[in-house]
Amino acid sequence: MPAATTRHRVPAQPATDYDVMIVGAGSAGLSAALVLGRCLRPVLVCDGGAPRNRPSPAVQGFLTRDGTHPEELIRLGREQLAPYKSVEVREARVTNIEVFKRYFRLTLEGSTGHTTTYTTRKVLLATGVDDELPPLDGMRDLWGRGVLHCPYCHGWEVRNKPLAVYGRHKSVTGLALLVSRWSSDVIVCTDGWGGLSPNARRRLRRQGIALKEDEMMCLEGTQEGDLQHLVFKSGEKLARQAVFIHAHQHQRSPLAEQLGCRFTEKGAIVIDKDQQSSVPGVYAAGDITPGTQQALLAAAKGSQAAICINETLTREECPR
Template sequence: MTDAVDVVIVGAGAAGLSAAIVLGRCRRRVALIDAGNPRNRASQAVHCLLGHEGRAPSQLLAMGRLELERYPTVTQRSNLVTAIARSGNCFSVECENEVPFQVRKVLLTTGLTDDLPRVEGIDRLYGRSVHHCPYCDGFEHRDQAIAVYGEGDKGAGLALMMKQWSSDVMLFTDGLSPISSGMLARLDHQRIGVCTERIARLEGTADGMLKEIHLESGKAVARSAIFFTTGCHQSSNLSATLGCIRDEKGGIVTDPVTEESSVPGVYVAGDASRDVLLVSIAIAEGAKAGVAINQALLKEDGLA
């Protein structure tokens, strides 16, 4: 791509598609580039999203891509952005096997990648009965036997939270893990058992529903779902190479009004900023960033 581009959007998830629609309607020249690895690709349904409750994530994204086709100034491409660097008043963007091109503004909607617990059998259950977000999937496992996987007070905190959805909650630390006396007392008060034994494997059905957690001792504990709190990390290192400041959680720091990062001209929307990690919030942040980018370009062109 050698033509002048107003904005490159890296990542075509909910935030990127939302921003692209706003900018497309402003007739901005947008390159929307996506590597094809959305965070929620294992999920069966999107929740907490008005008008689309229970819709498959892949279907939601397909609808967004289709809606973008009416805006001729938006180009959608499947590729991996390998580098972005300041080039005078613009940015130079490099993709795999393509000629670098110049853009005026950058929007990173590259998201996060969840750190799955290293337990045998978890991959085939993830997104069906193993989850990272109780707001997204807790309701579907209401009143079931729920396991929480996590260490220390962080795991204990999630276990306490899961009592909103079920009275039968058990914490698995997968080995000895220090839990504060205060947290232990709260767990005991809520009748949440704590298992510190190592997990050998998970057993589930062919359709991905958890049946039992097998421990190294040979004991099997019947559970219907696992919610884990092992963390996540940035899916892309582009923000780091650009020099964007991150907070203590590893989220990219942004202006709450404009979604602009600490690097002028670089904006961030969606999970990468590690605010509220819901699709609905990602869509809103993308729209906010799109408006802010258009306003910045108007000012640069003497139109605002």
């Protein structure tokens, strides 16, 4: 056999349907698919529904896409995958992942409830998180417009406006101090006893941030989702243009837990420098991993994971 052929001979690999299956088609998943498509890798992207920021009118702070509607960002991401024929995107939720020695078998459920299974050499989880909103009437209705979670995403839009920060304990102080960069009219509403230390109260006071510990009844806003008032049990109404909250969150999908992945104390999937989880061959990217959560950062993490996956696959195909 000629030397050149020998050099390029690919050792036997498991005969799987795909090299990589990506679970989730948000910023992280689509970005990973783009990089893997450019590596000529057979990839299936499973799109289980809307991204986390769907209730928001725009994605802010995304280089070249500042102000784009979240659905438009995803549409563009999918459109730009079209030239890469080895990449397929399918509307389906992954309901199960079985681990074998050198490959995985994923079960997909379509909108009709029909299930199919496919095998793959590597899995990338990009399934996002769900936000847990405080149980106050109006929170959910105004979420993403009048109720905001991140001043980096939305602060500029509400700069110099009357703002509130809702929450208790340490986290509300930190968020309020941060928000005061965008407006000098900020009030902290703790909805009952706030548990703020004397030092926290002093820091708020020094920054000109008012504190109101009265119990609240609801948030009032428009049909479009804009906030008008914070309504207190006393009947008092406080006019505000937006309220920031520190929402707890959880993994949107139980897959990582079912696979036995390790989690941080905050519930993110533990990954190594190659974005691989504690389960070999299972990678993770985007909001489900530790660190700052933004669409552009999720896309970057997806890209990073894709490069690491391609390099691992290449090493497996070209052993020393």
